[in-house]
Amino acid sequence: MLSLLANLDLDFPGINLFRYLTFRTIAAVLTALFIGLVAGPKLICWLRLKQGKGQPIREDGPQSHLLTKKGTPTMGGFLILIALTVSTLLWADLTNGYIWVCLAVTLGFGAVGFYDDFKKVTKASHDGLSGKARLLIEFAIAGLAVAYVSHRTGTTLWLPFVKDVGLNLGWGYLLVASFVVVGAGNAVNLTDGLDGLAIMPVIIAAVTFAIIAYLIGNVNFADYLQVRHVPGSGELAVFCGALIGAGLAFLWFNAPPAMVFMGDTGSLALGGALGAIAVVTNHEIVLAIVGGLFVLEAVSVIVQVASFKLTGKRVFRMAPIHHHFEQKGWAESTVVVRFWIIALVLALIGLSTLKLR
Numbered sequence: 001m002l003s004l005l006a007n008l009d010l011d012f013p014g015i016n017l018f019r020y021l022t023f024r025t026i027a028a029v030l031t032a033l034f035i036g037l038v039a040g041p042k043l044i045c046w047l048r049l050k051q052g053k054g055q056p057i058r059e060d061g062p063q064s065h066l067l068t069k070k071g072t073p074t075m076g077g078f079l080i081l082i083a084l085t086v087s088t089l090l091w092a093d094l095t096n097g098y099i100w101v102c103l104a105v106t107l108g109f110g111a112v113g114f115y116d117d118f119k120k121v122t123k124a125s126h127d128g129l130s131g132k133a134r135l136l137i138e139f140a141i142a143g144l145a146v147a148y149v150s151h152r153t154g155t156t157l158w159l160p161f162v163k164d165v166g167l168n169l170g171w172g173y174l175l176v177a178s179f180v181v182v183g184a185g186n187a188v189n190l191t192d193g194l195d196g197l198a199i200m201p202v203i204i205a206a207v208t209f210a211i212i213a214y215l216i217g218n219v220n221f222a223d224y225l226q227v228r229h230v231p232g233s234g235e236l237a238v239f240c241g242a243l244i245g246a247g248l249a250f251l252w253f254n255a256p257p258a259m260v261f262m263g264d265t266g267s268l269a270l271g272g273a274l275g276a277i278a279v280v281t282n283h284e285i286v287l288a289i290v291g292g293l294f295v296l297e298a299v300s301v302i303v304q305v306a307s308f309k310l311t312g313k314r315v316f317r318m319a320p321i322h323h324h325f326e327q328k329g330w331a332e333s334t335v336v337v338r339f340w341i342i343a344l345v346l347a348l349i350g351l352s353t354l355k356l357r
Helices: 002-007 015-019 021-051 063-068 077-091 097-123 131-153 172-191 199-216 219-225 233-254 263-280 284-290 292-311 321-327 332-352
Strands: 156-158 166-168
Touching: 015 021, 021 077, 021 199, 021 233, 077 097, 077 233, 077 263, 097 131, 097 172, 097 233, 097 263, 131 172, 131 263, 156 172, 156 284, 172 263, 172 284, 172 292, 199 219, 199 233, 199 263, 199 284, 199 332, 233 263, 263 284, 284 292, 284 332, 292 321, 292 332, 321 332
Parallel strands: none
Antiparallel strands: 156 166
């Protein structure tokens, strides 16, 4: 919205700054961070008042969680969504359709997560929205977004580490890209099990995709790096900036010991946002690298369930895999920090795909 000021004939010092994508991206980070830090305490108090007992804690999980996390309010994803949305609307070019697509997916997935959280809190159990219903709604949201994007960017799945090599999937691309968005949302959801565990890898991924969006949205940088130029995608750097700022604000309150959990309201929304950004920038496979930690968490659950159903035996002491390491005696903070390191390394590998071709 504020970017429109640069198009007005105003004789005001510094007005041209609003034209620069880098300036607006930094401003989006700071704005979302400020909103989150200011609104956080009041929102947490309100959630604690409304929820009473807070988020139900798994009784079959680590016993320390029953003591330290019981009563902590959930749905803290509201804080992320408010800061992200307001900052994006302030600093992004609202004539850019990709901004609205990513916002729609983020808020749509957030709404699904909110309904799931609401049912869990009101019933004081883990029985939220049924898995089939949730996936159906998520695929509907993702499918509409992918249809819009593919109409403008094509239906080719581009491969990393090689130059101008991709698979034209035709209509099949709609299914693959939708799976990327839905898979990202649920993978982040599975990762959100320890204080600060999910939000920092999300921030790292957002930083990575802010760089990717900026570079491929600029025809000169795209030609130099020999990657496909996607006109208009650079504006997603502002959206990523707002996501980074909102994530940092939430981490302030989610740092151990957490004052609030993001819940499905936040985790589904954040994962969906990353998936949507990856689809717009034609970096769906790179998302699997950058978000490799989320992939690992999701795969650990799939392997655990499949192994138990087929053989009656468990591969891990507990799934998702972060609980496996807790059961092995790792302190929660140790698991979190080491997983952050893994996320950072994977992000660097993902960024290297821009040049290694």
